[in-house]
Amino acid sequence: MDYGLVCVAENEDVVSVFESRMNRLHTTNSWNFLGIDSIPQYNKLPKDIQSDVIIGVIDSGVWPESQSYNDYGLGPVPTRFKGECVSGQNFTRYNCNRKLIGARYYSKGFEAVNGPLESFNQTFFRSARDSKGHGTHTSSIIVGSKVSNVSMYGLGSGTARGGVPSARLSVYKPCWFDECTDADILAAFSDAINDGVDIISLSLGQGPPQQIYFEDAISIGSFHAFQKGIVVSASAGNSFFAETATNVAPWILTVGASTVDREFPSYLLLGNLKQLKAFGVNTNPDQGKRYSLIYGADAAASRIPSRNASFCKKNTLDSNSIKGRIVVCILEELGDDKDEKLTAVEEGGGVGMILVDPLAKYILHQSVIQSVLIGEAEAEELYKYMTTEKNPTARISLTVTNVGIKPAPAIAVFSSKGPNVITPDIIKPDITAPGVNILAAWSPVSTADSINYNILSGTSMSCPHVSAVVALLKSVHPYWSPAAIKSAIMTTG
Secondary structure, three states: OOHHHHHHHHOOOOOOOOOOOEEEEOOOOHHHHHOHHHOHHHHOOOHHHHOOOEEEEEOOOEOOOOHHHOOOOOOOOOOOOOOOEOOEOOEOHHHOOOOEEEEEEOOHHHHHHHOOHHHHOOOOOOOOEOOOOHHHHHHHHHHOOOEEEEEEOOEEEEEEOOOOOOOEEEEEEOEEOOEEEHHHHHHHHHHHHHHOOOEEEEOEEOOOOOOOHHHOHHHHHHHHHHHOOOEEEEEOOOOOOOOOOOOOOOOOEEEEEEOOOEEOEOOEEEOOOOEEOOEOEOOOOOOOOOEEEEEHHHHEOOOOOHHHHHOOOOOOEOHHHHOOEEEEEEOOOOOOOHHHHHHHHHHOOOOEEEEEOOOHHHOOOEOOOEEEEEOHHHHHHHHHHHHHOOOOEEEEOOOOOEEOOOOOOOEOOOOOOOOOOOOOOOOOOOEEEEOOOEEEEOOOOOOOOOOOEEEEOOHHHHHHHHHHHHHHHHHHOOOOOHHHHHHHHHHHO
């Protein structure tokens, strides 16, 4: 028994004590797709009223130099805001402006469980600066200023913007290396509430099963926010199956992910001239050659079973077999590290990789060598071709941007499903929003090629879309309660 906890629990000021668990971190087109600019109330609303709305984002921090946080045209910070811009490593109060009005960070809970941040040997900043990119991505979806000529390697080119470009942002960083402890999350909630934010957006949560409300930090923190009239929007999670939705407390606006009418195919042209739809980030104009195909299972290294080689993991492939060829690989499990497979193929002399992945159209993956993901139907066609052709070949085409894809929106297959395992009578998620291949601001230190905008998928991306809609409603109806705003969104979705 931990007598320290007993002493804390016996203090008359303490309501409850529970173990601090770990939580994980769960655009140029999406706002056009949603038709935000065609809403009359929004268009007629004076900019200074929109600028009064303050959004608190609990995530991995912010990259303040991103053009998405420029404060051009914004007036003074609302006087009711009580937050501050906390200095830290590579971050000072001068990194804040009239858009990014607050920044705080929390690490005591994380380090109490995991030890010093330095022991992880990963890039990080002991400040609100974002080394992962996730927090920058989510917050810019909500409040990002209009930035023209934005793309990721030419994909999704256009003007990037948040849903409410004139709103204010205050960031709270309890997340380190993709994980966030309950203790740090609750500290972030407490500060956000006291700072005077109108909305709290958080794209994170525990993996299923959902904890009961009174032992879940996000449920508790969001309830206190709800009592203060603050709307809390949270992601439902990316766990695919029924009964996996998290952040399901009745007072949370729980958001699932759906598609938009845009996708980024990188077609696979087989030697028999049949074309298969594939997905990847292939933007090198030098590519386009036809190469011989081989299954990873047929290129097993010495003493490696063919099944193991089919997953294309480290030290499983014979370099003499794959040299100069495109290797076809499969997943051992959905969470497989795609970079490990690519590295194994590249180091063995392979010129490309085709990975069979049921989530192909939901994931864009950049690599040094050309690579694509294909779905199961396309994999079947590829298999037929490779088993009937003596010398099967293929060419991976440059990735293109296609808009006007139908049907859209459709529920993303990865989005966590209900029913609500804690309160089955209350249906969750409450609503879905764009969460597939969303382009938004990024932390350049997070990736080797120092990109400033990235395309990601997940309920992490759908949650801030709803947070922005909440901000629009708050602008038009500043005195509506969180319940009224939640109801209005759900019944007009």
